[in-house]
Structure formats: structure tokens, C-alpha cells
Amino acid sequence: MTQLPRIVIVGAGFAGINAVKTLARCQAQVCLIDCNPYHSFIPLLYQVATGQLHPEQIGYPLGQLAQQYKNLEYRRGRVQGIDLDQKIVELERDAIAYDYLILATGAQAQFLGVSGAENHTFPLKTLEDAIALQQQILGCFTEAALTRNTEHSQHQLSFIIVGGGTTGVEMAGAIADLTENINKKFNTRLSPRIFLIHSQGQLLGEFSSELGEYTCKKLRRLGVKVHLDTKVQRVEDQQVHLDDGTILEGATIIWTAGVEANIPDLNHDFDTSLKGKIQVEPTLQIPGYPHAYAVGDLAYFEQGNRPLPGVAPTALQQGQTAAANIKRHLQGQAPQAFHYEDKGRAAIISRKIGLVQAPNLTLKGWVGWLLWLGIHWCYLPGWRNRLSVLQAWLRHTVFYRPAVLPRLKTISTEVKE
Numbered sequence: 001m002t003q004l005p006r007i008v009i010v011g012a013g014f015a016g017i018n019a020v021k022t023l024a025r026c027q028a029q030v031c032l033i034d035c036n037p038y039h040s041f042i043p044l045l046y047q048v049a050t051g052q053l054h055p056e057q058i059g060y061p062l063g064q065l066a067q068q069y070k071n072l073e074y075r076r077g078r079v080q081g082i083d084l085d086q087k088i089v090e091l092e093r094d095a096i097a098y099d100y101l102i103l104a105t106g107a108q109a110q111f112l113g114v115s116g117a118e119n120h121t122f123p124l125k126t127l128e129d130a131i132a133l134q135q136q137i138l139g140c141f142t143e144a145a146l147t148r149n150t151e152h153s154q155h156q157l158s159f160i161i162v163g164g165g166t167t168g169v170e171m172a173g174a175i176a177d178l179t180e181n182i183n184k185k186f187n188t189r190l191s192p193r194i195f196l197i198h199s200q201g202q203l204l205g206e207f208s209s210e211l212g213e214y215t216c217k218k219l220r221r222l223g224v225k226v227h228l229d230t231k232v233q234r235v236e237d238q239q240v241h242l243d244d245g246t247i248l249e250g251a252t253i254i255w256t257a258g259v260e261a262n263i264p265d266l267n268h269d270f271d272t273s274l275k276g277k278i279q280v281e282p283t284l285q286i287p288g289y290p291h292a293y294a295v296g297d298l299a300y301f302e303q304g305n306r307p308l309p310g311v312a313p314t315a316l317q318q319g320q321t322a323a324a325n326i327k328r329h330l331q332g333q334a335p336q337a338f339h340y341e342d343k344g345r346a347a348i349i350s351r352k353i354g355l356v357q358a359p360n361l362t363l364k365g366w367v368g369w370l371l372w373l374g375i376h377w378c379y380l381p382g383w384r385n386r387l388s389v390l391q392a393w394l395r396h397t398v399f400y401r402p403a404v405l406p407r408l409k410t411i412s413t414e415v416k417e
Contacts, residue, residue, distance in 0.1 A: 004029050007326055008089055008096055010079055010264065011104035012039045012062055014312045015296035015319030017381065019102050022323035024069045028330060031096060033089065035078040037062055040127040041380055043312060044389075046167060048130040050174040051138060051404035052396050055131055057388050060381040079105075081265040084289045100291050100326045103264070103278075104319060107297035107310065110258035116235035117162075121255035124167055133254065134404065137175070140251050142406040145188055157192035158250030160240050162232055163257035164198025165205065166347045169215055171254055172196045173350035176222040180351075181400045194224045195248055197240070199231045199257070206309055206345055207357050214364055218349045232257075259310065261298045282337040284322050291329075293322040303340050312379070313343050346372040351397060 005028045009016050012034035023030050038059035047053045066074040077091035082101070089096045109123035122133045137159070144156040159175055161168045172194050179192055196203075196219065202212035203219075203226070216226050231243040240248045261276045270278045270287070277300035278286060284299060286292045296315035301308050308314045317340060325335035344358025346368070354369030356362070363371060373393060380386050395401045 005099040005330065006031060006097065007100045007102070008033065008098035009102045009104060010034075010082075010089065011106055011296075012036070013042070013104055013106045013296060014315035015106075015322075016102070016104035017065070018316045018319035019104065019295070019323040020065065020069065020072060022320050023071070023327065025071065026327055026330065028071065028099075028326075030069070030072045031075060031098070032062065032066070032072060033075045033077060033079060033091070033096070034062060035076065036127075037076055038127070039065070039381060041376075041385075042125075043376055044380075045124055045127065045130040046170045046174055048127070049124060049133040049137065049171065050178050051134055051402045052174065052177075053389060053392055054403050055127055057385055057392065057403070058380070059127060060385060064382070079264045081267070083267050084286070084292055085267060087291065098291075100329065101293065102319070102322050102326070103286075103292065103294045103298055104296050104315070105262045105264055105298060106315075107259040108262040109255060110260035111255065112258050114232050114235060117232070117255055120235045120237055121162065121253040123255050124171070125259065133252075136252055137178070138404065138406045141178070141182055141190065144190060145182075145186065145406065153190075154193065155238075155249065156251045157190060158195070158248075159192060159252045159254065160195045160197065160248050160250045161254045161256060162197045162240070163255065164196055164200065164203040164226070164228070165256060166345075168196060168198070168254075168256040169203055169219065170348050171256065172219055172224045173222060173348065173353070176224065177351050178402065181396075181402055182405065184400050185405060191223075193250070194222075195240075195250070196224050196226045197230050197232060197242070197248075198226070198228050201229050203228070204347060204355070206311075207347070207355060208362070211355050211357060211362070211364065215347075215349055215355065218353055222350055259297065263298060283325055283335040284318055284338050285325075285335065293325070295319050295322050301338065301340075308340050309345070311345060314340060317341065346375055348372050 007028050008031045009019050010033045041058040044058045062074045066072045081090045087098050109125050111117040123129050140156040144153040147153050203215045204212050233241045233243050278294045280294050280299045284293045295318035297310050321338045346356045348354045352366045352369050354372040355364050356368045356371045392403050
């Protein structure tokens with residue numbers, strides 16, 4: 001009996017999952033490797049961090065995926081190294097040989113050489129990050145509500161967010177929403193200080209300048225103190241030192257300023273470019289290794305003399321193209337070049353305030369917010385997750401009740417000294 005070729009996919013993010021779906025029912029064995037037993041829906045991490053959702057609502061079990069696709073095997077493990085010459089993926093206790101490889105290990109936080117940032121800030125790139133941040137944020141609200149020391153309460157309610165991209169903007173607005181929820185639920189008058197530090201002159205650099213200005217105005221109306229054209233010099237314990245000499249103090253410092261490719265240990269030094277990505281061929285193949293592909297946040301790819309944005313649609317499309325090219329290999333055909341279709345981008349500023357920018361379409365306000373919800377609801381894997389998230393969104397929007405709140409039975413209506 002002829003043994004089927006083996007396709008190994010490393011990473012269960014957007015690119016990896018879409019590659020699995022594209023390879024379903026093909027004449028090959030597909031092995032998906034990830035160190036976590038679930039796929040994390042990254043765009044909703046900030047909602048877990050601010051208590052709008054439970055962690056399990058944005059995690060899709062990979063074992064369930066393996067049951068759905070009969071040619072798929074899921075291996076949980078952390079990749080120790082990859083021998084591209086011998087076509088072997090080395091795990092902690094095992095080694096897996098492959099005929100074709102798709103690297104889709106995503107990105108990790110990049111601290112841009114800022115002293116102290118890695119040790120004194122909360123990143124937001126994984127579900128574990130979101131859970132840790134949720135515990136920190138809710139703990140700060142709890143302590144601030146119960147203390148009689150006004151100065152200590154204000155320190156606990158000082159949140160410093162570094163990075164004015166989509167994640168930073170959504171975190172700032174979500175903390176403002178959380179404050180409103182807590183005040184309504186417990187009849188308190190908590191008033192946090194939310195700082196948003198951005199090194200560029202416009203928030204949401206991937207959007208138009210008009211939408212960047214609109215976002216800044218909306219956040220400032222929510223009480224967020226936005227600092228544009230401002231860089232962080234160093235971070236200390238509960239302190240952020242800015243380049244203009246300002247020192248911001250707060251119990252929670254959230255780092256959303258940058259990401260870099262999370263490249264596993266390979267037996268070759270590749271030409272890396274922006275943010276440590278692998279410079280891939282037009283077909284997404286790794287140079288010199290036609291049976292290996294790099295996709296998503298690992299792949300540096302230019303279209304129209306510009307690098308592609310590190311967003312979910314890029315990863316989804318590249319995962320699908322790499323898998324389709326492997327299917328072409330199996331059929332004795334040449335792989336095809338990747339072409340990115342820009343479907344636009346979206347972001348949420350706060351409850352009922354969102355942005356959508358697509359070719360020939362710009363939306364903002366509640367219409368943009370509704371479309372954002374619809375887009376992310378459709379892409380969220382698993383009907384059980386979708387129904388659960390929809391219920392949580394309705395409860396949060398209509399009744400101002402997030403999934404998680406500080407565990408307080410009674411707190412005073414006003415913080416007293």
C-alpha cells in the first residue's frame with residue numbers, strides 16, 4: 001500500500017487553520033502542531049482582557065478540528081528545531097518527518113529595545129496574556145473601590161497603554177467601557193486615568209488620517225489622555241519615562257507597540273527584513289526549500305512595493321495559498337504566485353463606536369461598530385463559540401453587563417480618604 005505524503009503545519013493561528021481547511025480531504029496526511037490545544041481568536045483578546053468575554057469563548061479546541069477532518073492529526077508540542085534539509089520537525093519528545101511544510105507560528109511582542117519594557121509591562125499577543133491582564137485590571141478596580149486612600153485608589157486606576165495601533169485603541173476604549181459598567185453595577189464613582197502613548201502623529205496608522213483624527217477625538221471625549229509623537233525612553237516598575245521628560249505612574253502598563261516574527265529554530269540563516277520576517281518567494285516558498293512555505297506574520301512579502309499588513313486577512317489568504325500550492329505539488333503542477341486581496345480593515349473605539357475602511361467604503365460610528373461585530377462574528381470558528389459570543393455582546397451592549405466583573409458584594413458609593 002502506497003504511503004500518503006505528509007504535510008506538517010506548524011502553528012494553529014489564522015494561517016495554519018485556513019491551511020488545514022484547504023487541505024481537507026486531499027490525498028495526504030496532514031499534521032498540525034501547536035503548543036496549545038486550542039486556536040485563539042486574536043482580534044478578541046482585548047475583550048477577554050477587559051472582562052467582556054470569557055477565555056473559552058474565543059478558544060476553539062484543536063482536537064475538535066481533528067475530528068472534523070479525517071486526514072488531520074493534531075500534535076500538541078513545542079517545536080525545538082526544524083531541519084529543512086532533512087525535512088524533520090523536532091519536538092520536545094518526538095521528531096516528525098514531512099514531505100511538505102507550512103510554517104505559521106505567528107508573531108510575538110516586540111519591545112523595540114526599550115529598557116525595562118519586557119519585565120514591567122503586560123503584552124497582549126496570546127490568550128494567556130489576556131487572562132493575566134484581565135486579572136490585573138479587575139484586581140486594580142477591586143482594590144481601588146475598596147480602599148479609603150484616594151491617592152492609592154488613583155494609582156490603581158491609572159492605566160498606561162503604549163502603542164496607538166488597533167489593539168492599543170481598542171484597549172483604551174474597552175477600559176473606559178469597563179469603568180462605566182462597574183459604576184452602573186455597583187453604584188460607584190470610579191474615574192480611571194487612561195494614557196495612550198503613540199510614537200507617530202496619528203492613531204491607527206493603517207487607516208486614513210480622517211479616521212485617525214476621528215478616533216483621537218472620540219477617545220479624548222471618553223477621558224483617554226492621548227499622547228501623539230511621543231516615544232517611551234524606558235519603563236520601570238509602574239513607571240513610564242517619556243522622551244519629553246514626563247514620568248507617568250500607574251499600576252498597569254500595557255504594551256501594544258510592536259510585534260516581531262516568532263520564527264522557530266531553523267538550520268539556516270535566512271534573509272530577514274522587516275520585523276525579522278523571512279523573505280519568501282512570490283509563491284510563499286522559503287528560498288532554497290521548495291517544499292517549505294512561510295506564511296502570515298513569518299513571511300515578508302511586498303505587493304505594489306509595499307509590505308503587506310500584519311492582519312488576519314493576510315494570514316488567512318496566505319495560509320490558503322500555501323495549502324493550495326501544496327495541492328498543486330501533489331498533482332504535479334507548478335505553484336502559483338500569491339496575490340493579496342485587500343478587503344479593508346476595521347476597529348472598535350468604544351461601545352457603539354467603530355471604524356471600517358475598505359476600498360470605496362468608509363464607515364464610522366454605530367454603523368462601523370455593527371459591521372465590525374458582524375465581520376468578527378463570521379470569522380470566529382465554531383458555532384458554539386459564535387452563539388456564546390453573540391449572547392455576551394448583547395448583554396454587554398444592552399444591559400452594560402460584561403462576562404466578568406470584579407467580585408464585590410458591596411462597595412461604598414464614593415471612595416473616601
